[in-house]
Amino acid sequence: MDRKKIIIKNGLAGLIAQGVAQVLNFVLRFFLxxxxxxxxxxxxxxxSSVLATLSLSELGFETATVFYLxxxxxxxxxxxxxxxxxxxxxxxxxxxxxxxxxTGLCIPFLDKILKGVNVDKEIIMYFILLSLNIxxxxxxxxxxxxLYADQREYxxxxxxxxxxxxxxxxxxxxxxxxxxxxxxxxIQIIQSLLSNLIIQLYCKKKYSYIVTTNFDMDIxxxxxxxxxxxFAGKIAGYIYGATDNLVISMTISAVKVGYLSNYTVFVSFVxxxxxxxxxxxxxxxxxxxxxxxxxxxxxxxxLNYSFIRYILAAGLVIPWGVLGDNLVGLFWGKQYIMSEKIxxxxxxxxxxxxxxxxxxxxxxxxxxxxxxxxxxxxxALINLxxxxxxxxxxxISGVLFGTxxxxxxxxxxxxxxxxxxxxxxxxxxxxxxxMKNILWVGNCIGVVLVIDYIKDFxxxxxxxxxxxxxxxxxxLILLLSIxxxxxxxxEGQYIIGRKKK
Numbered sequence: 163m164d165r166k167k168i169i170i171k172n173g174l175a176g177l178i179a180q181g182v183a184q185v186l187n188f189v190l191r192f193f194l195x196x197x198x199x200x201x202x203x204x205x206x207x208x209x210s211s212v213l214a215t216l217s218l219s220e221l222g223f224e225t226a227t228v229f230y231l232x233x234x235x236x237x238x239x240x241x242x243x244x245x246x247x248x249x250x251x252x253x254x255x256x257x258x259x260x261x262x263x264x265t266g267l268c269i270p271f272l273d274k275i276l277k278g279v280n281v282d283k284e285i286i287m288y289f290i291l292l293s294l295n296i297x298x299x300x301x302x303x304x305x306x307x308x309l310y311a312d313q314r315e316y317x318x319x320x321x322x323x324x325x326x327x328x329x330x331x332x333x334x335x336x337x338x339x340x341x342x343x344x345x346x347x348x349i350q351i352i353q354s355l356l357s358n359l360i361i362q363l364y365c366k367k368k369y370s371y372i373v374t375t376n377f378d379m380d381i382x383x384x385x386x387x388x389x390x391x392x393f394a395g396k397i398a399g400y401i402y403g404a405t406d407n408l409v410i411s412m413t414i415s416a417v418k419v420g421y422l423s424n425y426t427v428f429v430s431f432v433x434x435x436x437x438x439x440x441x442x443x444x445x446x447x448x449x450x451x452x453x454x455x456x457x458x459x460x461x462x463x464x465l466n467y468s469f470i471r472y473i474l475a476a477g478l479v480i481p482w483g484v485l486g487d488n489l490v491g492l493f494w495g496k497q498y499i500m501s502e503k504i505x506x507x508x509x510x511x512x513x514x515x516x517x518x519x520x521x522x523x524x525x526x527x528x529x530x531x532x533x534x535x536x537x538x539x540x541x542a543l544i545n546l547x548x549x550x551x552x553x554x555x556x557x558i559s560g561v562l563f564g565t566x567x568x569x570x571x572x573x574x575x576x577x578x579x580x581x582x583x584x585x586x587x588x589x590x591x592x593x594x595x596x597m598k599n600i601l602w603v604g605n606c607i608g609v610v611l612v613i614d615y616i617k618d619f620x621x622x623x624x625x626x627x628x629x630x631x632x633x634x635x636x637x638l639i640l641l642l643s644i645x646x647x648x649x650x651x652x653e654g655q656y657i658i659g660r661k662k663k
Contacts, residue, residue: 168313175316176438182323184431186330197341204420209289211407226388231311232448240372248374249382250304258300265293278415291347302358305365321360329353388531397542406561424498429508448527468520469653472602475516481633483509507562514569521576528584537575544568609640
């Protein structure tokens with residue numbers, strides 16, 4: 163199967179899987195808010211953030227393992243593939259047990275984490291069930307890594323979608339009938355087990371020629387050397403993705419996490435859809451870098467890909483920035499609407515997250531873990547320090563502002579890593595890339611200002627109609643501005659050329 167078909171197949175599967183998952187997530191949240199309450203959802207979100215801390219014990223083995231699987235799979239050295247999978251299986255089995263042990267050690271400290279909450283047996287049981295779900299995922303998920311490295315991730319995505327729909331319907335019925343969060347969490351555990359079991363059976367049949375072997379200490383040492391570098395990036399990713407809830411819970415209240423989650427659920431929905439759509443890109447880029455010897459061509463591929471990401475980011479962020487509060491009021495109720503700054507800061511975070519992902523994918527595909535670890539450590543410190551400091555002085559929006567500051571740093575630093583260490587190009591090319599991004603941001607700001615001016619001329623009696631009309635207006639003005647400003651650039655011509663074919 164050629165590279166283009168692989169990209170389309172994996173991307174489509176990723177979009178379908180995340181689309182199904184996120185639509186179900188929205189529906190489930192609606193019923194959970196109605197029958198379980200915002201308090202439990204806030205507590206659950208905070209407990210999930212605690213478990214994300216424990217999941218750092220994974221260290222980054224999966225990322226390193228995928229990198230080590232590329233070449234033996236391409237060269238059909240299946241004995242070596244079997245050795246690598248044996249290592250991952252052993253490591254994941256140990257990690258699943260470690261997470262359960264760490265969960266038990268964390269229980270006495272839950273009252274310090276969940277400010278304003280009476281930590282009773284019910285809360286502790288929620289924590290244990292959430293932990294059990296993660297542990298089971300580690301114990302049975304190592305075969306997913308093989309599918310990912312072999313560019314067949316679409317298989318696992320379709321299996322996940324099927325199981326997700328089946329279990330989602332059961333969850334909705336259980337919440338409506340029993341109004342019990344325990345049952346919801348138990349169904350979630352069964353879902354994880356079933357999905358991983360089906361994938362394992364598929365891989366056993368599909369890759370019958372790949373067998374697990376004895377533990378190879380030499381290969382393990384090589385992987386672990388990269389893991390030490392990747393771990394810094396894992397910490398940075400954790401601090402970016404999970405500490406916001408903990409900071410808010412410990413300094414303000416756990417319930418406020420539930421209110422913020424009514425906003426972040428939309429942003430997370432978009433992030434996960436985009437991530438799934440491009441989930442196979444790292445492995446594809448890795449294969450391209452191995453096969454290519456022309457850096458100039460790879461740099462232009464990088465710019466083309468970044469421009470595609472820009473169009474996507476702008477097309478998603480601008481409507482959210484203009485209509486975010488309207489969405490929250492429409493879906494969850496006007497009583498959950500917070501400060502306008504929340505929408506703005508989440509919009510900036512979402513934009514940077516989408517636009518600089520190509521840098522992360524190229525760094526991972528190029529195996530530059532040892533360099534990226536320093537970027538990750540500093541970024542994590544920036545995020546944590548600013549988030550805590552600003553949360554104390556300006557509240558919830560301060561946490562998000564700290565995240566945005568670290569995101570800007572990550573974009574600048576990781577762009578430099580790509581140009582200086584991967585492409586090994588003159589600093590001029592890096593400056594040109596930064597200037598392109600400044601122009602792209604300027605265009606987004608211009609479009610938002612135009613939309614804000616134009617929408618004042620419209621009056622709507624129906625919220626759905628308002629959302630639809632303003633969103634369409636955002637996309638049309640954005641598309642027009644991109645065609646006028648960037649249509650003649652190499653990246654613009656690439657997009658136009660692709661459309662003509």
